[in-house]
Amino acid sequence: MASQTLTQSNWLDTYPVDATTRDLYSGAAPEVAAKWHATVAGLAASAQGDPASLAETTARHIDDLGLTFRIAGDEDERAWPVTPLPLIIGADEWAGVERGLIQRATLFERLAEDIYGSQSLVAQGHLPAAVIAGSPYFARKMLGRGPGSGHFIHVYAADLARGPKGQWRVLNDRVRLATGVGYALENRLAMTRTTDALLADNHVRRLADFFARLREGIAADCRRERPRIALLTPGRFNQTYAEQAHLARYLGLPLVEGRDLSVQDDKLFVGTIAGPKRVDAVWRWVNTNALDPLTFDAKSQIGVANMFDAWVAGGLEIANWPGVEVLESPAFNAFMPRLCRLLLGEAPILPTVATWWCGQKREAAIVQRRFDELALVPAFGQPVAGLDDNNPVQGASLDPARRSALLEALQRRPMDYCAQEVVQLSTTPAVIDGEVVPRPFTLRAFVARTADGEWTVMPGGFARIAANETLPTSLIGNGDLSADCWIVDAASSAAQAPGVLATEPPVSRGGGILASQAADNLFWFGRYNERAELTVRIARAILGGSIEADGDRGGEAVRRTLANLLFKWAAIDGPVVSQSFPTICAAVLSERRLGGGVAALIARRNEVGAGLRERFARDLWRIVSQPLPAVDAQRPQTMLATANGLIERFSALAGLASENMVQGHAWRFLDLGKRIERALGICRVARHFIYNGGGAWSADELGTLLDLCDSQIVYRSRYLTGAMRNPVFDLVLLDPENPRSLMFQVAEIVEHLRKLPTIRADNLPEQPLRESQALLGTLSAATAPEMEGVKLGDVESRLLALSDAISVRYFLQFEPTDDGSSASLLE
16 A cells, blocks of 8 residues: 555554564563554644655664664765664563563673683583684683673674564574674664654663663772773774764763774873873674784784783773674574573573574484475584575575585585574564554564673564575665664653762863864864865855955956966866856866865765764754855856855854864864965965965955865955955955954964863973964964965964974874884884
């Protein structure tokens, strides 16, 4: 049925309910069915009965929140896919799932303790040694290297499937990375906007307490009263970087990369603008073998040298403990029921999907006999012969050639393969192409260790709505959707008692530490943004923004001078310079190949900005991520409107940064980049006019300079004459009260540098401050007639030297290595 015909009353009637879903929403839990009906009725009412409209509303909220993700192989990020219909689970049913998850997290903690400790399970024959040693994630150097806190696991996740009769089973265990925990939070944020009061009306359990207790649990294992916890990311090109940045922002953790960190005296430090600062704990989103290139993989470019020594000496807590990812191997699933009874003395509450590890003769024979009934997977989570990825492959689906090849590979190296029962997934409703349809789902549930060493379970989790019946091996794939998972109570639950970190802290000010790399990114974000804005202003001037030629050829000459300036800045190439002005401006606005084009500059700005997501407000990031409008050289007026629209974007961005960012160190580096670039732009434009005009200034040139410095109105209100050299030069170069003047930029630079922290024990001014103060003194003593080309050239050179001095003092310094990569010079 087309979406246009769906109404509030018939959504439920038109949804094709299968037996599983009927059991979920009708027979087994009447209170859940009532919640589901109330939710659908409320959503239908808000969308006037149109599921497509509801999906569009949710998509707009996703866009407003800046939620994105990246699939392996993608160059660009995609909008996060979420259905507006939640997965609803009753409190009674969830209570059993919670008990099973806590039991399983406890079992995994005991397993990690044995594998890297006594290894009694292998010694006593309860677990084949090959199940451990065969995994690429087994970290031999971690043997006997347990955490001082005694806690190997802080965050555990399990992929759960609900079967045809309502039973829950564990498909996969996740102890390496907590992928999806941030997206579960983001789904809730999106649904809060979409559903208005429906969450409160249906008594949906909140997620905030889970994240507070997760943070408390990591902090409790540190050895300081107010520990500093960092989230270690592989970098902004990682598939889930957007999720990591969102988590860091939500939890108030510094988001750091390996190159931000260094080890001194067996302790971990992050390089900041105020010098090295101690890091007590790291929530890692990096594989163990990449953590320390001196201990594990020497090719790692994202790790920290000597980090191993820091955690072995007890100077650093790691969540989760390095090496625990060995437990994720599908081969372990074959032994879970026995290990649970052995280590915990009880049967599993949540059964594992039936698994046979082919490294045992009896099990291998069973798999070969039942080949067509089972699904084959790599035993250790890595592609093997016949299985090109980690997705389960049903034996019955193989053609004769592939079947024969896989059976031969299985006989040759049976320990590399596991077989699992074919799982039939329960379904949940989702909005697909404007219709409400059933789709199979899995749920990734999360467990975290609390401050008292116990476990807490997120109420719900990350629901993946699959595009087909294939069991998931990644967070989300092509065509898949996600859904918010609601755990609903019959009535409002009692308020949770505040945890250690939820109690009122002492009053403090400041925005925490500012890592040197973050300061570097902020600085260059400001520079690229300002450079792009000036380039757009020049294009607008060429299009006729302010040049008044009064019928003579002066205006065309100025435009040609500006076109030559754009060529000098690598905003256009040589052949374009002599073409029509609309063609020149279209090239400037759309140029991506040359570094000075507007599109190229904005791309570089956004590339740098991607590493600052945890620091930027959503409104600011939404403006940053807006796509560039198309330009058409055949329609100059439309192109002029495009240029004006871009300048409005730059103004909105500047306003948000000025009004919404706390004016601490991070804001100062953002503004420093802008001020230095604006000062350089003023010098370069003025010098270009001087040298191209032979020293004589026309009224059009002076008017254009005023326009590019956004000072036309001020000049006309101050002087009763047309544009003349010395008054114009004084206003745009030396007036300390004009926010667009050269003098104002240098004065702001001095003020910013004066308020940044110093690392000198004698408290004397550092080099960047000394250089900026000297430059300010030079400009303060100058007069308009003195500001000629040579003088401006000297100022430009000193601004470039000042930028270098800021970089050397505050940012991480790198030099090329033999393999062409970079290495830090910062000790």
